[in-house]
Amino acid sequence: MDIDDILREVDPTFHAIPQEKRDLQDLTRAWVAERCAPELLQWPANDLFERVNENIKRQIEKVEEMTGDMDPKTNFVLIVLQTELERFKYLVRSYLRARIAKIDRHTLHYLSTDDLRSRLSEMELAYATRHQALLHNHYLASFLSSFPPALQNLNDTAGNVTMIDAPDLDSAVFVRLLRDTAVEARDVDVDSSTGGQENAIYILRWSDAKPLVDAGSAELV
Amino acid sequence: MALPMPPGLTHAEVAFLAEMEMVTIVPRQRLESIDLLSGQTPPLRPPHRAQLPLWLALLLKKQRRANIVPPPWLHPASLSEIIHRETKENPQTFSPPPPPPAHANPHDPGHARRLADADADTILSPPFQPSCTASAPAGYLPYHWLEVAEALLAHAGDDMAAPAGEVRSLLRDLVEVRAAKMRSSTSVLGGAENGLMELTGVGAIELAESRGFVLGVVDGVRKIGASAEAARREDEEQGSGIHDDGGSDDDMGI
Numbered sequence: 001m002d003i004d005d006i007l008r009e010v011d012p013t014f015h016a017i018p019q020e021k022r023d024l025q026d027l028t029r030a031w032v033a034e035r036c037a038p039e040l041l042q043w044p045a046n047d048l049f050e051r052v053n054e055n056i057k058r059q060i061e062k063v064e065e066m067t068g069d070m071d072p073k074t075n076f077v078l079i080v081l082q083t084e085l086e087r088f089k090y091l092v093r094s095y096l097r098a099r100i101a102k103i104d105r106h107t108l109h110y111l112s113t114d115d116l117r118s119r120l121s122e123m124e125l126a127y128a129t130r131h132q133a134l135l136h137n138h139y140l141a142s143f144l145s146s147f148p149p150a151l152q153n154l155n156d157t158a159g160n161v162t163m164i165d166a167p168d169l170d171s172a173v174f175v176r177l178l179r180d181t182a183v184e185a186r187d188v189d190v191d192s193s194t195g196g197q198e199n200a201i202y203i204l205r206w207s208d209a210k211p212l213v214d215a216g217s218a219e220l221v
Numbered sequence: 222m223a224l225p226m227p228p229g230l231t232h233a234e235v236a237f238l239a240e241m242e243m244v245t246i247v248p249r250q251r252l253e254s255i256d257l258l259s260g261q262t263p264p265l266r267p268p269h270r271a272q273l274p275l276w277l278a279l280l281l282k283k284q285r286r287a288n289i290v291p292p293p294w295l296h297p298a299s300l301s302e303i304i305h306r307e308t309k310e311n312p313q314t315f316s317p318p319p320p321p322p323a324h325a326n327p328h329d330p331g332h333a334r335r336l337a338d339a340d341a342d343t344i345l346s347p348p349f350q351p352s353c354t355a356s357a358p359a360g361y362l363p364y365h366w367l368e369v370a371e372a373l374l375a376h377a378g379d380d381m382a383a384p385a386g387e388v389r390s391l392l393r394d395l396v397e398v399r400a401a402k403m404r405s406s407t408s409v410l411g412g413a414e415n416g417l418m419e420l421t422g423v424g425a426i427e428l429a430e431s432r433g434f435v436l437g438v439v440d441g442v443r444k445i446g447a448s449a450e451a452a453r454r455e456d457e458e459q460g461s462g463i464h465d466d467g468g469s470d471d472d473m474g475i
Contacts, residue, residue: 020260022343028238029346036228055258062256076284077255080277084257087276090237094224101223171228172439174420174428178344185417188446189453192417199318201428203418203439219346221364221428 020055027052029219031095036220038171038206040102040110043121052092059085099124102167107132108155109166169207174221176201181217184208229432235425239368240276241348245290245355252286272354275372282377289377292352293359294319295370297383300391302360307398315402315422319352319361347425367396367426399424403431407438 017025026048034041043049063085066078103110103120107128110116117125136144136154144152156163176199177183183196185208196202201221212218230238248265255262263271270290273281281287293299306316352363363369370392378385406420418439420428443450 017343017345018260020258021349024241024259025343025345025349028241028349032230032238035226035230035234038228059258076252076286080255080280081257083276083280084259087237087240088258094234097222097224098226101225104223168440170440170443172436172443174432174436176346178346183417186450187417188443188450194417197421198321200419200421201423203420203435205443216344221425 023048023052023055027091027095031091031098033213033220034095034098034102036173038173039167039169040099040106040116040119042119042214043124049092049121052088056085056088056092059088100127103128104131106165106167107135108164112155112164169210170205172203173206173209174201175204175209175212175218176221177212177218179217181212183212227433229436230425230429232426232429235365235429236368236372238348238425239365239372240274240279242275242353242363242365242369243272243349243351244275244278244292244353244369244373245270246273246278246281246287247290248281248287250286270355272351275353275369279372279376282380288380289373290355291373291377291381292354292357292363292369294357294361294363294366295373295381295388296359297387297391299359300388300395303362304391304394304398306360307395307402313402315399315420316362318422319350319358319363322351362395362422362424365425367392367424399427400430403427403435407431407435 026044026046030041030044030048059081063078063081066074066081103124110120111128111132120128139154140152154163177196178198180198181196182193183202183204184193185191185202185204209218209220213220246265247270248267250265250267252265254264259274262273262277265271265287278287278289282289294303303316347364350363351357352361353365353369357363370388374381374385374389374392381388403423406418
């Protein structure tokens with residue numbers, strides 16, 4: 001420990017958020033956003049899930065090691081560790097399940113363009129492609145094959161009517177501003193633009209809120 | 222496998238989030254630091270206070286290993302003040318959320334500085350802001366106020382500064398006052414002059430309760446007015462086109 005470390009410890013302004021807490025904040029925010037947004041969001045880019053999964057795996061190993069000794073003092077620590085482990089696992093599981101629900105609902109939509117495909121993680125992409133192929137083969141085997149070939153596609157867009165179902169991007173959502181920023185909202189009668197204060201909560205259309213959320217100036221609640 | 226639930230957090234999920242709020246405890250037993258996934262817990266040395274997440278504090282409380290210090294805003298005086306503000310001073314809007322935590326700035330004596338400024342890339346938001354600890358400001362309701370208050374009353378009623386019954390009845394008043402505001406806020410939805418509806422200061426559980434209704438109304442209004450809106454946008458586009466022509470005329474005049 002050198003003098004800088006000592007100084008940093010007593011410096012009241014040095015409040016760097018530790019990585020673990022940052023990960024939990026990011027994970028929680030991603031989960032809430034995925035639960036509230038009408039469409040699938042971008043898979044977190046900064047290796048958040050690899051890191052969290054790695055930590056969970058390590059913690060499970062630690063719990064397994066500790067179950068061996070029966071000292072009542074470590075027993076309580078064990079309960080605490082396991083409780084927290086379950087909470088983390090719940091967050092991760094609920095997040096992934098919310099994403100799968102959205103992928104299942106609009107599979108063809110998320111597979112239709114490269115931009116949308118890039119939102120899925122590798123595993124999700126493999127799942128969606130394979131699931132869609134199985135489904136289409138099943139339809140072909142059971143009834144589609146008796147249709148004329150021109151009518152056998154599931155993604156026909158002829159006549160300006162698309163067969164691909166897409167989520168309603170104009171659905172309303174609740175957002176909280178994380179920093180002061182301008183908020184633009186479209187509405188039936190009039191469009192408006194306000195200078196929003198930090199911590200303010202608004203009801204917006206998702207299509208208006210998405211730029212703010214992507215820029216990190218707002219979060220879904 | 223897929224989550225069979227509509228968008229929006231359920232009550233159970235909100236309660237789960239609220240259990241991550243940090244609270245202040247007074248330990249009654251020594252406990253070494255525990256290496257948790259969310260970081261190390263502080264070592265517990267009675268009678269020194271420590272900050273722990275609510276779920277852990279409740280666990281310690283149930284095992285009689287610690288007492289929980291109720292946050293200042295849960296004091297009856299603070300609750301009555303908030304009720305007064307919600308009913309008399311600001312009968313239309315919710316009382317404001319707590320101000321962001323600030324610290325003295327040694328480089329600029331006399332000026333406070335935001336905690337978050339040290340770390341601009343991750344902005345903490347509830348439940349990770351210290352808004353339920355003993356050092357939280359009185360007179361402001363944090364985002365998870367009702368859930369934290371209920372959890373503390375149910376499991377740590379004997380740690381309250383005042384009889385639990387008194388706190389409970391004040392909380393009930395507050396819930397009713399605010400529920401009435403939530404209901405009346407939807408009446409401005411239809412005829413709002415600007416498209417932005419603000420609900421600053423609302424609590425998580427209040428949002429969860431009326432999310433379906435409020436968002437349903439907003440979406441319904443949008444769908445009814447969809448054709449009118451499309452027509453208006455078209456008009457505006459043409460209008461701005463004419464305006465541009467006028468501008469170029471002026472230019473030619475000059």
